[in-house]
Amino acid sequence: MAVLKMQRICICALKKDRKHILELLQRCGVIELNDVLQEDGVFRKTDVFAAVNGFEKNIALGKSALEILEVYSKEEKSKLSVLNGREEVPAQEYDEFQIRHDEMVHASKHVYDLEKKIAEGKAEILKQKTQIEVLSPWVTLDIPLLFKGTKETAAFIGVLPGEWTLERIYGQLADLDPVNVDIISTSVEQTCIFVLCTKEKESSVSDELRAAGFSYPSIAGSKSPAEMIRDLENHMAVTEKSIQEAMDEIRKYAARREEFKFFTDYETMRLEKYGVLSGLLQSNSVFVLTGYIPQEEAEGLAEKLNERFTLHIEFEDPDEEEDVPVKLKNNGFSAPLIGTVESFSLPGKNEVDPTMVMSLFYYVLFGLMLSDAGYGLIMTAGCGWALIRYKDRLEDSMRNALKMFLFCGISTVFWGVMFGSYFGDLVDIVSETFFGQKVTIPALWFLPINEPMRMLVFSMALGCIHLLTGLGMKLYQCYKQKDFKGMLYDVIFWDLLLISCILMLLSMEVFVNTVNLSFILPSSVSRVAGVVALISAAGITATNGRESKNPFKRFLKGLYALYGITGYLSDVISYSRLLALGLATGVICSVINKMAAMTAGIPLGAVVFTVIVVAGHALNIAINALGAYVHATRLQYVEFFGKFYEGGGRKFNPFGVHTKYYKFKETMKNG
Amino acid sequence: MDKLGIVFALTGAVLAALMSGVGSAKGVGMGGEAAAGVITEDPSKFGKVLILQLLPGTQGIYGLLIAFITLSQIGVLGGDSNMSLAKGLLYLAACLPMAIVGYGSAIAQARASVASISVVAKKPEQFGKAMIFPAMVETYAILALLISILAITGIGGINI
Known part of the structure; x- marks a missing residue:
């Protein structure tokens, strides 16, 4: 039952060890960093904006890849999976992942692109279906919808609103003989007609038809409607096949789901690390890191660091007025x-x-x-x-x-x-x-x-x-x-x-x-x-x-x-x-x-x-x-x-691993 | 007239369950509406908002408790249900705190719950505090329950 005593820690180390030291500290998760030191002529902070941006993008990519995989191939989880915590991963595996990193970025992008392709394909199919619907009343017409007539004749292919009988159309065009009218199809909403007349009567026939509400079809083509429908159907089949292929390809990635998870976690860790990096003071060859550490962890950490790297560590007790973070420690009962x-x-x-x-x-x-x-x-x-x-x-x-x-x-x-x-x-x-x-x-x-x-x-x-x-x-x-x-x-x-x-x-x-x-x-x-x-x-x-x-x-x-x-x-x-x-x-x-x-x-x-x-x-x-x-x-x-009890303490928030799928932990004495 | 005692006693029991139940139903309903709104944005908060939604539900349980104790005391669930008019009225009076406070506090608590649900929507880490506000209202339902219980169990020993 106690509030852990905190100490200020200051590490000064060589820049060439920076990556490894930071990774070790991150896995230990016992230091809360605070950058109290000011920049001066020798020590400067680095700008990590571009890198951080890249990590955020990759995390988003990895997450969307995982979501897509979940849609096309559901992950099987048992009811008690909530009790099954994250799997622990040794440091070695983390280091080895670096080689595969670029490939995973590529794979995530690929999954994302495939999903996009599927969405586009589906939109395409919808469009084609509507076109077929528009064409279907014309299916018995064996000339193209664009047909405007021959040398001596003029043709009108289009629709009249409402239901028309042949007599009624002939009645409309009574004075304009010779004229031939064919009804292609008729329904309650519209009547599709084909009208053929001599060239000189073209404009008067056109006027009469317009008076009756005639309009050209919303779709046109140089092939006959039946042919057009066949083309569209062929096209649809092709699109559907490519959608199917894309889906299959995504499903193939499902076997690599764990790798995507690892990738997301990997980038999350790097993001946090670079957040810390931005606060570090660095000269040409050394960097300085300051923060708080619980006293009971201090010795173990120093030992671990000294064992592997050349560096200088200082511990000191914080001042009275300092806003020291609070961490509680209790026995298993409390x-x-x-x-x-x-x-x-x-x-x-x-x-x-x-x-x-x-x-x-x-x-x-x-x-x-x-x-x-x-x-x-x-x-x-x-x-x-x-x-x-x-x-x-x-x-x-x-x-x-x-x-x-x-x-x-x-x-x-x-x-x-x-x-x-x-x-x-x-x-x-x-x-x-x-x-x-x-x-x-x-x-x-x-x-x-x-x-x-x-x-x-x-x-x-x-x-x-x-x-x-x-x-x-x-x-x-x-x-x-x-x-x-x-x-x-x-x-x-x-x-x-x-x-x-x-x-x-x-x-x-x-x-x-x-x-x-x-x-x-x-x-x-x-x-x-x-x-x-x-x-x-x-x-x-x-x-x-x-x-x-x-x-x-x-x-x-x-x-x-x-x-x-x-x-x-x-x-x-x-x-x-x-x-x-x-x-x-x-x-x-x-x-x-x-x-x-x-x-x-x-x-x-x-x-x-x-x-x-x-x-x-x-x-x-x-x-x-x-x-x-x-x-x-x-x-x-x-x-x-x-x-x-009044409270008001600030929670100890160490630089550590805050991942979703895997644990990356360096065992500390009390960790 | 002598037969009316049991009528009033039963009315009391029923009122306790009825009014507290209606209050809790309204309250939990209000909480549910607010909770559903939070879930559309963030389904992971389900567990937390569910707890807040359920808080105004306890009055209904207390009402049931009073009704049940009364029923078993007055012999409706088996036993002798003969009692004087005065005794019946006493039971009715004893049930009233739970009936009335149960109804009112359930709705007041639901308002606090709804407010707390919106706290959780914005700051899920403040769940512990948010939970306390509705729980404060419940105190008064508990006090009413206490008086109703003490009164009902006490009436049995009075000789009128």
């Missing part, structure tokens, strides 16, 4: 909750790492809210199985999540046994419905549904412990910061006030009767507690406004701080959610079990019973685990952290 602390805020300057204490309460509170031995067992078994089965493959984040739910599950089993809940009252129901004899597993402690008041008191008592622990953390923090005034004024006074208030409550007959306690404190305790409470209240009033100089203002501020006692009241009441959520789990369990038991009489009752029980409890476990998770987090963030 480590899963680092993420939860991080998502609130990392500890600021001089703050302690709350993870260890928080994790303990977190597991307890979660278990209390879910509080069913059966559910806990399912969680524990599921997470435990995944942790063992995928021991070496799990990603860190997934492993932490699983571990967290494993511990939550264990705590749930514990509370479930205490409160006698095994899938609710499933044991009772099954034994009564199917075996005719009711068997009950008795609660080790008590049944909350029968004694809600007792459970409520227990919840609030646990809340008091949680809150007092929070104040204890504040005490420790003040001690560490050597703020001894704060220890007395902000913590001890409050502690005394709260504890004496609780003691006074416990000696009041009304209170003890309401909550059914079996004991009552003697009135002498109450009298002493009353005096202590008064003194501490006076102390709080006198001191909690101490940052104001004006005595009147200071008194008012102190009074206002004392008013904060209502905050403690609401904090304690807030823990009643332990009772509410615990009961919610139990009652829904019994609703499900009761519903299932109703089916016992019907034929195939046992099967229906099982289906209802399995589906119902699966739903219940999901809903209530979610509730327990949310509210356990809330109790930590609002009630617990509110007492001592």
Whole structure:
């Protein structure tokens, strides 16, 4: 349980080793770089814009190639693939990839071009299909659509809107004999016609036809329509074949999917490396690198670097005012909750790492809210199985999540046994419905549904412990910061006030009767507690406004701080959610079990019973685990952290490998 | 008139499930609309927005809980369902906190959830904080639940 101590690191090395040093640092992933040094006459920064641009382009290419491969040949993934982390790749393989790099750029481009070809081909086919559609009414015409007539005759090939009969067209052209009209095809929308007349009547026929709404077809060609359709169809077949070929070719690349992934990762790593490179100060033959490193990694890294390269490393402690990044380290029990602390805020300057204490309460509170031995067992078994089965493959984040739910599950089993809940009252129901004899597993402690008041008191008592622990953390923090005034004024006074208030409550007959306690404190305790409470209240009033100089203002501020006692009241009441959520789990369990038991009489009752029980409890476990998770987090963030923790630290963000498909890691001592 | 006790008691039980259920249904619906919007942009946020969507759903469960406890107390699920008018009215009153606060808080919580979903859309790393805002509203549903439970379990012992 600690915030790792950071050191400033400064490496000065030869430029010829630059690539290898950077790659080693990247794989170690223990240094956060910050370029504090200024450029001068000798040391300059390099411009890496062109290179970075190239990497970004290649990453985009690789990604689109992978997406295209996914479209034409789906990658088979098992349901549990999320548990299968990234594969680890040795440094050697990374170095060897360099030779194949250009080929992969080419291959990615090729896949991209093939996809483009397919898209274009598809557009082409669509166009040709429309043309065929336009031509199809003309298919019986055996001369080209462009035919304008012979030496003595003029021809009109085109369409009239609507449905026309031969007589009607002849009627339209009655005065213009000799004329020949053929109807090629007719439909409700249009009538395709071929009109032949003598040359001298051409313009009058044209006028008459136009009056009737005649227009030339939207498509023209020097071949007959039937021939044109045949040509188009041939063309379509060719295009379709080339599409098919392109698809096949893409599918061939599917076997090399892993290489594309590797390529994308390779370029992602180089991009990050060049981002760092742009911040390096370089002279003609050396470069300087500065940053932060956790102290415990410092020695190992120095050893590793000195072993392989000629260079100079310096470590020094950061100054007081420096904005040092924060990294938390915890043992296996608490480590899963680092993420939860991080998502609130990392500890600021001089703050302690709350993870260890928080994790303990977190597991307890979660278990209390879910509080069913059966559910806990399912969680524990599921997470435990995944942790063992995928021991070496799990990603860190997934492993932490699983571990967290494993511990939550264990705590749930514990509370479930205490409160006698095994899938609710499933044991009772099954034994009564199917075996005719009711068997009950008795609660080790008590049944909350029968004694809600007792459970409520227990919840609030646990809340008091949680809150007092929070104040204890504040005490420790003040001690560490050597703020001894704060220890007395902000913590001890409050502690005394709260504890004496609780003691006074416990000696009041009304209170003890309401909550059914079996004991009552003697009135002498109450009298002493009353005096202590008064003194501490006076102390709080006198001191909690101490940052104001004006005595009147200071008194008012102190009074206002004392008013904060209502905050403690609401904090304690807030823990009643332990009772509410615990009961919610139990009652829904019994609703499900009761519903299932109703089916016992019907034929195939046992099967229906099982289906209802399995589906119902699966739903219940999901809903209530979610509730327990949310509210356990809330109790930590609002009630617990509110007492001592402010946060505001900046996360340690090391120069490392942030790839999607493969792991490239140099094993560090603690890595 | 004496027979009316059970009528009021059952009305209370039904109201608790009914109003909280309607509130939660509306709330989860609002959350769902917002969540669906986020998914069109970034399907990878599904897990996070789903949790936020479900938060206003708990009131419905609490309502069910109260209804169920009441039903088993008043003997509708088997047992003796004879009770005085006064007792029936007591059960009705005991169910009201859950019914009314459940309805109101589910909708208020849904508004907070929708806002938190838009937080996650823009800053997914702030999920932990975004989750707390709707959870704050839930406190009041829990307080109402608490009073309803204590009242209902207490009524059994009163002799009227």
